[in-house]
Amino acid sequence: MNIAATGLLDSLQQVLLNDWQTGFPLVSQPFATIAQLVGSTPPQVLQELKQFQENGTISRVGPVFRPNCIGASLLAAVAVPETKLESVAMQINQFGEVNHNYEREHRFNIWFVVTASNQQALEAALVRIESTIGYPVLRLPLLKDYHIDLSFKMDFDGKCKGATGSVDKLCDADRPSSAQYLPSQLQDTPTAEQWQTLLATYEPLIVQIQGGLPLVSQPYKSIGERIGWSENQVLQALGDLCRQSVIKRLGVVVRHHELGYRANSMTVWDIPDERVHEVGKLLGDEPEVTLCYQRPRVEGRWPFNLFCMVHGKNHDTVRHQVEQLAAKHSLSHIHHELLFSKRRFKQRGAQYRAPVPGPMIHSDTASSDAATSEAGHGLA
Numbered sequence: 001m002n003i004a005a006t007g008l009l010d011s012l013q014q015v016l017l018n019d020w021q022t023g024f025p026l027v028s029q030p031f032a033t034i035a036q037l038v039g040s041t042p043p044q045v046l047q048e049l050k051q052f053q054e055n056g057t058i059s060r061v062g063p064v065f066r067p068n069c070i071g072a073s074l075l076a077a078v079a080v081p082e083t084k085l086e087s088v089a090m091q092i093n094q095f096g097e098v099n100h101n102y103e104r105e106h107r108f109n110i111w112f113v114v115t116a117s118n119q120q121a122l123e124a125a126l127v128r129i130e131s132t133i134g135y136p137v138l139r140l141p142l143l144k145d146y147h148i149d150l151s152f153k154m155d156f157d158g159k160c161k162g163a164t165g166s167v168d169k170l171c172d173a174d175r176p177s178s179a180q181y182l183p184s185q186l187q188d189t190p191t192a193e194q195w196q197t198l199l200a201t202y203e204p205l206i207v208q209i210q211g212g213l214p215l216v217s218q219p220y221k222s223i224g225e226r227i228g229w230s231e232n233q234v235l236q237a238l239g240d241l242c243r244q245s246v247i248k249r250l251g252v253v254v255r256h257h258e259l260g261y262r263a264n265s266m267t268v269w270d271i272p273d274e275r276v277h278e279v280g281k282l283l284g285d286e287p288e289v290t291l292c293y294q295r296p297r298v299e300g301r302w303p304f305n306l307f308c309m310v311h312g313k314n315h316d317t318v319r320h321q322v323e324q325l326a327a328k329h330s331l332s333h334i335h336h337e338l339l340f341s342k343r344r345f346k347q348r349g350a351q352y353r354a355p356v357p358g359p360m361i362h363s364d365t366a367s368s369d370a371a372t373s374e375a376g377h378g379l380a
Contacts, residue, residue, distance in 0.1 A: 012040055016048055017057070017254055024061070024251040026235050026242075029217055042217060049252070050215050058254050059348065060212030063238075063247040067142050070199060070206055070246060072122040073115040075295065076129075077108040077138040085109060088133050089345040095132075097125040101346035104266065104339040108138060108302075111266070111339075112346075138302055144277070144294040147284030195244065202237050205229070209238075212253075255347070264311045265318045268304035270297075270335040276306055282329050283308050288321045303335070315340060 009017070015038050025033040031049075032042040052058040067073050080088045085103065092101055092112055101112040114129075116122040130137050199206075204227040213219040220238070221231040229237075241247045271279050276294055283306070284292035291309035310325075312318040319338065326332045 012038060012044070013048055013052075016045065017052070017252060021251045021254065022249045026220075026238055026250075028220065028231060028235075030219065031217060046215055046217070052252075053215070056255060058252050060253050061215065061251065062212035062253065063209055063241070063250050064253065065210070066245055066248045067145070071115055071117045072119045073113060073142075074122060074126070075111065075140045075142070076114055076126065077111045077140065078133065078135045079108045079138075080110060080133075080135055082109075088135065089343075091133050092129060093346045095125060095129055097122070098129075098346060099348050101344075102341045103343040103345065104341050106337070106339045110345075138298060140295040140298070140302070142293050143296060144280065145292070146277075146280035146294070147289060147292040198240070199246070202241065205234060205237050264309060265315075265322065265338040265340050267308050267310060267322050267336060267338050269306040269308075269331065270303050271306045273305070279329065279331065280306055283325060286325055288325065304337070 016034075019038075020034060024030060027033050029042065031045045034040075035042045035045045038045070049058070049061055053060065078088065078092075089101060089103065089110055092098055092110065095114075097114045097116050098112050099115055101110070103109055104111050114122060114125055116125055126137055126139065205223070208223050208226055214222045216222050218231070220234040223229075224231050224234045238247070238250070242250060269279070280292055280294055283289050288310050289308045290311060291307070293307055294305055295307055297303055297305050310318050310321050312321060318340070322336075322338060323332075326334070326336070
């Protein structure tokens with residue numbers, strides 16, 4: 001049993017899970033900085049995070065990239081007979097481009113996220129998936145995001161420790177942001193062409209960090225040694241990626257299901273086109289909504305154009321939250337459906353680049369063949 005789901009997390013564990021999903025320190029010894037702020041020691045902080053990763057409470061400590069910024073991604077769905085659902089899901093899982101794969105309560109009952117280095121590679125992967133499973137794939141690319149809060153504040157024992165505790169106030173006051181540590185390579189706001197050139201320079205770093213940071217006392221030095229960079233070069237590049245919002249957030253990536261939030265609904269709405277931006281902004285501002293984005297309708301197959309994600313500890317709580325949102329914004333008459341997840345077939349961090357052969361060391365005492373955990377949240 002996962003200790004996180006039993007309510008037995010101590011104060012340090014709760015703070016690490018809630019307060020460090022964003023703003024992870026870009027300093028030589030980040031875990032020492034965290035330890036100082038939370039009143040612990042670097043070895044204890046590292047040990048807790050390693051344990052969380054081993055038992056699946058978190059997928060990794062690392063970056064979450066802004067969708068379609070360093071590659072291409074897409075939300076996809078298929079409708080398959082119930083008798084074929086599990087076998088088709090397993091076929092989809094075999095594709096390295098797939099990072100999330102869920103069963104949801106709907107006629108389209110398998111939903112998965114596909115990522116690739118570019119749009120051509122993405123479409124090629126989708127064609128291969130269709131050929132393998134024998135069912136047409138519904139393609140739903142992201143058109144506009146209104147709110148993408150890939151952090152996930154949790155309410156422990158009726159109290160959101162990270163939101164109200166004294167440690168959070170200390171962090172708000174004293175913890176520097178991820179973007180202010182070192183001088184940028186960017187003199188001004190770069191043009192699209194300049195930024196693409198710089199991204200190509202950062203390619204070795206992106207390959208290394210997409211699966212998470214190594215859980216060692218000096219993770220940026222460890223990454224630099226793998227790609228022939230100095231620690232300062234790694235820190236500077238990460239600062240640039242954060243400043244330009246290529247990295248949406250840097251920190252602990254939790255798994256909500258393992259933390260007791262076992263109900264999540266992808267609520268889809270058929271909003272009149274002339275109102276979709278207005279409604280998207282309204283729903284995106286609501287604290288219950290962790291994701292809100294526009295996707296295309298597909299004529300004859302899919303009528304919905306606005307998606308929002310709501311999590312809760314049970315289905316009734318989530319339904320009530322959605323009902324309140326609909327009533328508050330006069331949307332009750334708008335056609336919408338709640339697609340609750342039923343089974344998680346696959347969940348890991350998005351891989352926009354093929355991993356470099358060889359391990360990422362996740363422990364100061366790990367051997368050279370230690371494995372990398374690549375599970376995590378994604379967004380297409």
